[in-house]
Amino acid sequence: MNRIRIAALAGLLLLAAGCSAPPEEAEDGYQVYYSALEDRYAQQALASEPYGSAPPEEPIPDLVAALLDGPDSPGLTSPFPDGVRLLGWELADGVLHLDLSEQYGGLSGVNLTVADACLTLTLCQVEGVDAVYVTVEGREIPYRPVQALTPEELFLSDGRDAPASVTLPFWYPRADGTGLAAETRELAAGDTLLQDVLTSWADGPSGQELKAALPQGAEVRSVTLEDGLCTVDLSQAFLDGLPADSGQARLAVYALVNTLAGVEGVEQVQLLVEGAALGQPLSPDQSLAAPNQAP
Template sequence: MKRRGTALLLCAALMAAGGCAARQDSAGKGEETEYLVYYSALSDQRGESAVEGERHTLPQDQDPVPSLMEVLLEGPDSARLTSPFPDGLQLLDWQLEEGRLHLDLSEQYYSLSGVDLTLADACLTLTFCQLEEVESVYVTVEGRELSYRAVQQLSAGDILLSGGADEPLAMGVELWYLRPDGQALEVERRQIVKTVDQTLVQAVLAAWAEGPEDGLTPCLPEGSQIRDVTLQDGVCTVDLSPEYIQGLPQNETAAALMVYAMVNTLCEVDGVEAVQLYIEGEPAPAVGGLPLDRALIPDLSLAEGSY
């Protein structure tokens, strides 16, 4: 599970077939009920969905809410799927009233942000909305709302299951830019849409290249063109035009902040562990003492200006 300090907006789009998966009684098992329990499918490079349901049966005499939560936190059986939840997460309390299921979770849920939060929220909502009596899911952490979330109460219509070849994916992202004083980086949280002809890294980088919306300073030098961006074995390769190197400051610290604004942004994407910069198909040259001819891992400390 990836790390990040603050969470974002949840994706908002209509699900195909107009609702959550229905609960199904298991054939020939009168004392059990079958449910779909949802997990992240982003690690499956050949998949076409952001999340995918895995079938589990529960005894009919068990309360389905805590039982399904227990299955969610245990993680998937399939090697293609992964748990979107942080280690140590617990269900502290729950209440169901007039169709709204209130889940109060432990503090580990605060660690989720960006795509990670989107996936966790989606898996909770889709798993519990299949219960006939649940119309929406309301998540708090130790009794408090996530103040940075625009939508607190989530229903089936707020979740987009697929984001592969068939339809766009709306998602929250964290984009890194320079602070106005130029001394450190800061995150701008935004909702973007990945179109059907984009990969996830292409969509995130394109949104970042548009520049900030909230008073921060852009970090793509003027005139720079993004020629290509690909992801393989955890390394995101970005091929840029010569204007990128030409436009970076000669000061090593200032150049590092602009470079790592891109690196940190791309490494927010699930599956990206490092970023390799190329200039017209060749490894980028050094800028001052800053080596750009190797894969760079994110440096979150730059939010404190400690480069």
């Protein structure tokens, strides 16, 4: 994909979002894309600056290094967390596979979108690179719906056909131990919705009549959705911290299952603990709700 087309596609994203296009590319040489989000006066999410004063000797590793080193231009910032390193790369059949260090896996939401966009726009200028496939320590980011990223897939939809937010039930055990109840929350719709639901649910309920269900110290290691099955991998602290009473432990588990099942496309939930299945996939059970508490 040539560099002129890259600039045009980037402009489509920014115009669709009501923003101005990034700086035009120089006739010769590469442009390196960075985030413009931290500039309160910026009219665009991304902008670019030319790569150095001479073309890179090795375009792919050198451009990645420039991305990770950060920009020189005022108003631009690196979208990458501190410490991100390129562990390896391979170009085959037009797909550039980049393997990055674990810090990249901490990105989500708009931060992940911007980082992915900077990598894709910068590296798809290289002759023979049509798509960028990013892994973290050899693993895909599970909540990214598209793994092989192209400028078209990133930018040719302005999102007007998708809801900006969704209202979902968040289930928790009642403080008096009589069952489950739900409170509703509004979250931004997007590629990381499942991860965002888990993060918000882990914060616990807002009212005193409900209690948190995630044991102290427990962490969500990953979440994926495929063919209606949502798979959640939890740390050992989840299993260790469940109530000793089997009935209360069941409420804690179904508080999580019912919450995830509120997301469109989730039919069953498979819980894992450190990668090992915790029983069979579970379907939501709203019969556990206390009277008059089902949403």
